[in-house]
Amino acid sequence: MQYLTQALLALVIMLILRKFYRQYQNDFYLLWSWSWLALFANMLGSCISLANAFLLPLDHPFRITISIVTVTASFLQILWLYSGTLEISRSRKLNRKLVKAISYSIVPLAILLVFLSFNNPDAGSFRILYRVGIKSLLAGIVFISCSFLLLRMTNTGIGIRFIIFSFLFYGLLQGNYFIETFLELYEKDYPLEVPYFAAGVIDIFLQALMGLGMIISVLEVEQHNLKKANTELDTFLYRSSHDLRAPLTTISGIISIIRSIDDPDKKEEYFNAIQDRLIQADNVIRDIITLRKGQKTDLQIDQVDLKEEVSKEFESLIDPNNGSPKLVIDAAENTRLYTDAARLHTILTNLLSNAIKYHHQADQAEIKVKISKADKGYHVALSDNGPGIDEKHLPKIFDMFYRAHRSSNGTGLGLYLVKDALETMGGSIEVSSEKGMGTTFRIHLVDHGANHS
Structure with a gap:
């Protein structure tokens, strides 16, 4: 019984x-x-x-x-x-x-x-x-x-x-x-x-x-x-509507000004301002689409070379005519792993673009990427020698729509997308920074090769 x-x-x-x-x-x-x-x-x-x-x-x-x-x-x-x-x-x-x-x-x-x-x-x-x-x-x-x-x-x-x-x-x-x-x-x-x-x-x-x-x-x-x-949804609806409405309101005001002036140079200046606001709105929409797509899409595992991906992403982001920083990669001999290539692209694009955006405008400006073999994957440490992040902001920088720098014209979704992608892939991310000395992001990428068929 x-x-x-x-x-x-x-x-x-x-x-x-x-x-x-x-x-x-x-x-x-x-x-x-x-x-x-x-x-x-x-x-x-x-x-x-x-x-x-x-x-x-x-x-x-x-x-x-x-x-x-x-x-x-x-x-x-x-x-x-x-x-x-x-x-x-x-x-x-x-x-x-x-x-x-x-x-x-x-x-x-x-x-x-x-x-x-x-x-x-x-x-x-x-x-x-x-x-x-x-x-x-x-x-x-x-x-x-x-x-x-x-x-x-x-x-x-x-x-x-x-x-x-x-x-x-x-x-x-x-x-x-x-x-x-x-x-x-x-x-x-x-x-x-x-x-x-x-x-x-x-x-x-x-x-x-x-x-x-x-x-x-x-x-x-x-x-x-x-x-x-629910909390993230409330934040998302409030901030996304605000970030989309703000450039549209600005564009509406600029159009009213254009109608009242005849100076062609001034008009060109205002048209450029409109274009900037449209790009800003487009970036918000693009990040929202990336976030939603990432949440609904299962992992798509492919073999990639991590070192090559870092180099490619960096080359696609820099502007040689705008004082871009130098990239220094310290990597193991073999950096191939099985991972989600699309999510890896999201991670590298956002981390590298932030490092490029906030680098010191000086000859010694550089971004260092160290790739080392780790248990079940790789550790990647990405460091810049930029202005750094104030300690009080560090616990919040991965929150949705959070901006550590007031002067930032980003969407505030970049680092949230990075963390979301890493968690979906089974990885993790940490950050350390010192004001005026730069910032280092340390990520752990899981190699899904053992489960790849």
Whole structure:
């Protein structure tokens, strides 16, 4: 009855998490749902094994097959739960090929554990150790590790706290099961042995709390995302309408002035002013289109040479007749990676154009780009020796429509687009600056080559 209850509980939670995954497309929901599916298979297999314990011999093919399925499912549950927890705690995707490879390697391991002493009627304790005890030891280590991973998260609601609590105590309980199983081999008394019925009730309680925590955490994450989206939408509507209306109002005023003057030179000057305002409005519209397109478009992975892309973007942005700064690139020998080329273009264009725009008008003006190999990708440090950014502005420069320099004629969307593109690609960005000494942006680009097919 205990196994059947756990199987039904796992099935319900799996279906709820799958529903969340289809709606929100967060991969850790999918991995968690797989872990519950594996638990369902494990408990269902245990029910079948228990029902046939006295009907079929130990070496019957059906009993062996069910045991292999059950052991495999128990290890897959641990793997997928750990993978999903890693993703939510680190806010980035894992290497899917690695997860698949480990999943496939579990099958031969399960076969080996099942066939150890499978036909020896006197080796019951050893069979339990191989098929249950080892799994309990690994589960104990993994669940306790997962609880500490979640503890490191900065924003933890009630759902994550439920998960941390249930993971920690479930891990301790699984470790206790292993000690019981191990000592049973030597017929040793164990003072912390949990009675079978009580252990079943505690298992069901902790699994129910675990599932409830996961469901609540999903709702909390999506509620946070919704609040953030609403705030950004309000800011977007207000600022975009203002930034589009301002140049149109100016153009209207300039046209009124043009009608009242006859001087051709003055008219030309005002026509140039109109053109500047039209370019300003066009830049706002272009950035809005880029933002919307980036939010609706999935990653399109291609191989690019990072060093070449930096050089090309710089050459396309500079004006040789306007005192452009010098570009200095310090790069590793091989800077090829698989990434989203369009989003990379957005990142490099905005960072380089800012560095060019705010460089010192002097012979020694330069932009330095250092590209170094990093874990699962590349680190790129882009530095200029321009006027720098006041410290009070640094926490806000990636906000939508924020301008650190009052004299800036930009849209205020550039750095927001950079951060949005990097987060979509699984990367990150940091900034450091000193007034009068320049600014350095440090970005981490993920190489999606391992997941490229």
